[in-house]
Amino acid sequence: MEFFHQNLSYFLSGISVGGQYALIAIGYTMVYGILRLINFAHGDVFMCAGLMMVYLSSTLPFTITIPLVLLLTVLLGFVIERVAYMPLRSAPRMSVMISAIGVSYLLQNAALYFTGGLAKVYPEIPFLSNSIVIWDATTRVVTIVTPFLTVVLVILLTLLIKHTKIGMAMRAVSRDFETSQLMGIKINRVISTTFMIGSLLASVASLLYFTNYASVTPTSGAMPGLKAFVAAVFGGIGSIPGAVIGAFIIGICENIIKGGASIFGIPGSGWTTFSDAFTFAFLIVILVVKPTGLFGEKAVDKV
Amino acid sequence: MFEIKNLFVNYGGIEAVRDISFSVEEGKIVTLIGANGAGKSTTLRTIAGLVKAKSGTIEFMGEKITGKDPASIVGKGITLVPEGRKIFPDLTVLENLKIGAYLRSDDISKDLEWVYSLFPRLKERSWQYGGTLSGGEQQMLAVGRALMSRPKMIMMDEPSLGLAPLIVRDIFSIIKEINKEGVTILLVEQNANMALQVADMAYVMETGRITLSGKGSELIDNEDIKKAYLGK
Numbered sequence: 001m002e003f004f005h006q007n008l009s010y011f012l013s014g015i016s017v018g019g020q021y022a023l024i025a026i027g028y029t030m031v032y033g034i035l036r037l038i039n040f041a042h043g044d045v046f047m048c049a050g051l052m053m054v055y056l057s058s059t060l061p062f063t064i065t066i067p068l069v070l071l072l073t074v075l076l077g078f079v080i081e082r083v084a085y086m087p088l089r090s091a092p093r094m095s096v097m098i099s100a101i102g103v104s105y106l107l108q109n110a111a112l113y114f115t116g117g118l119a120k121v122y123p124e125i126p127f128l129s130n131s132i133v134i135w136d137a138t139t140r141v142v143t144i145v146t147p148f149l150t151v152v153l154v155i156l157l158t159l160l161i162k163h164t165k166i167g168m169a170m171r172a173v174s175r176d177f178e179t180s181q182l183m184g185i186k187i188n189r190v191i192s193t194t195f196m197i198g199s200l201l202a203s204v205a206s207l208l209y210f211t212n213y214a215s216v217t218p219t220s221g222a223m224p225g226l227k228a229f230v231a232a233v234f235g236g237i238g239s240i241p242g243a244v245i246g247a248f249i250i251g252i253c254e255n256i257i258k259g260g261a262s263i264f265g266i267p268g269s270g271w272t273t274f275s276d277a278f279t280f281a282f283l284i285v286i287l288v289v290k291p292t293g294l295f296g297e298k299a300v301d302k303v
Numbered sequence: 304m305f306e307i308k309n310l311f312v313n314y315g316g317i318e319a320v321r322d323i324s325f326s327v328e329e330g331k332i333v334t335l336i337g338a339n340g341a342g343k344s345t346t347l348r349t350i351a352g353l354v355k356a357k358s359g360t361i362e363f364m365g366e367k368i369t370g371k372d373p374a375s376i377v378g379k380g381i382t383l384v385p386e387g388r389k390i391f392p393d394l395t396v397l398e399n400l401k402i403g404a405y406l407r408s409d410d411i412s413k414d415l416e417w418v419y420s421l422f423p424r425l426k427e428r429s430w431q432y433g434g435t436l437s438g439g440e441q442q443m444l445a446v447g448r449a450l451m452s453r454p455k456m457i458m459m460d461e462p463s464l465g466l467a468p469l470i471v472r473d474i475f476s477i478i479k480e481i482n483k484e485g486v487t488i489l490l491v492e493q494n495a496n497m498a499l500q501v502a503d504m505a506y507v508m509e510t511g512r513i514t515l516s517g518k519g520s521e522l523i524d525n526e527d528i529k530k531a532y533l534g535k
Contacts, residue, residue, distance in 0.1 A: 182382070182383050183403060185374065252451055
């Protein structure tokens with residue numbers, strides 16, 4: 001309890017960052033589930049959502065900017081899939097992956113062109129940016145809102161996948177393209193929907209994440225994107241609950257390390273530098289022990 | 304009702320189907336028999352729109368359907384029960400049936416009842432995952448799923464493959480029953496004996512060509528067929 005109280009603010013930001021990673025990680029894991037593609041551009045879509053917010057909010061009120069950013073990010077996800085992945089549908093998987101890396105650099109370079117390489121100050125979104133005090137730890141409202149919003153969105157997504165026609169089609173397509181087509185499912189439409197959902201969640205994550213970090217650079221998407229990807233692999237890529245749980249675990253662990261906790265006699269400040277390295281060391285350990293991740297797909301199917 | 308004219312299909316780098324022509328009359332059971340690799344499956348996959356024809360035409364209800372995508376073929380009333388059943392293992396039995404009716408927006412409860420009356424086992428197991436069913440049950444599910452689209456013509460690719468002889472007999476009696484209810488059937492089989500017994504019309508395929516055709520009852524007594532396919 002003492003440990004918990006001392007590190008409360010780190011727990012809080014861990015849960016918050018975890019929620020943001022979770023929202024990004026869902027995009028990775030859903031796209032992987034359906035296309036067996038690691039969408040390297042996903043973190044950059046997240047960054048672009050941040051930049052759109054910066055530019056649009058300078059001239060428009062938040063009531064218009066926020067829905068507009070969500071909409072434009074969804075559109076960006078859709079266009080990327082149509083232009084960079086759909087033409088390669090029957091190409092080897094490696095080609096599609098290289099196309100994804102290409103899109104990632106394209107988005108970063110475009111961002112560099114527009115920002116001139118300068119860090120752009122993220123607007124203060126009213127309410128989310130306000131400070132509050134919880135049990136003598138001071139934090140922003142966004143820290144508290146994030147985990148709840150994440151849970152609500154994950155529940156909505158789960159309902160969509162389990163109980164709607166498009167959700168059923170997504171599950172079918174992720175199993176078997178050809179048989180899905182024989183059912184009359186237009187697989188390109190289902191794949192587009194998947195990208196659009198992933199982009200929508202990434203754009204919500206960007207609102208929450210950048211409110212905490214205050215600035216956006218062309219490479220802002222790289223690290224959170226990578227962490228979210230690790231979370232997705234940790235949870236078992238392809239599994240949505242896995243990605244969410246993995247993201248929270250990584251967010252919390254990473255922040256506890258950054259925080260005051262003294263581990264092995266070395267004070268917390270000594271470990272901060274290694275918090276990113278920790279995430280990847282953690283991934284290696286998990287993959288050695290359980291190669292399919294926490295909720296990974298079974299390797300063999302009964303035919 | 305259904306007619307193929309001078310169809311050529313290249314598949315996997317070879318000329319899998321070479322100049323075949325045949326027709327299917329409404330309400331009949333028509334079978335394509337032949338050895339492995341004769342081009343039977345490729346023919347069905349081409350009709351279903353999964354494979355593009357090199358040349359030739361496919362006509363259904365007086366309309367040219369060559370080159371259409373699989374979804375529009377299903378929409379026109381032709382459904383394929385694929386080889387190896389290909390049910391969705393992590394969808395429930397009920398979901399597998401519902402997804403068969405994916406293109407329909409009208410009420411499907413009557414068709415669901417019909418499929419359940421044909422296959423009472425599926426009703427008992429409606430909540431189970433497709434992957435937990437036995438091979439025979441999966442084949443029933445695959446046929447039931449295809450029926451859910453309310454096809455005018457149903458194509459079946461090797462429905463007896465890998466099933467025990469008793470189950471095969473069940474499947475064939477179901478095929479006859481479905482046909483009695485007015486669904487036209489195009490059946491591809493390696494089990495020539497069973498197929499010829501139920502078929503009104505049969506075509507024999509060899510290395511991409513149709514080499515022989517006739518009524519099912521005639522071919523079953525044909526000496527060449529007996530030697531080549533019936534093991535007599």
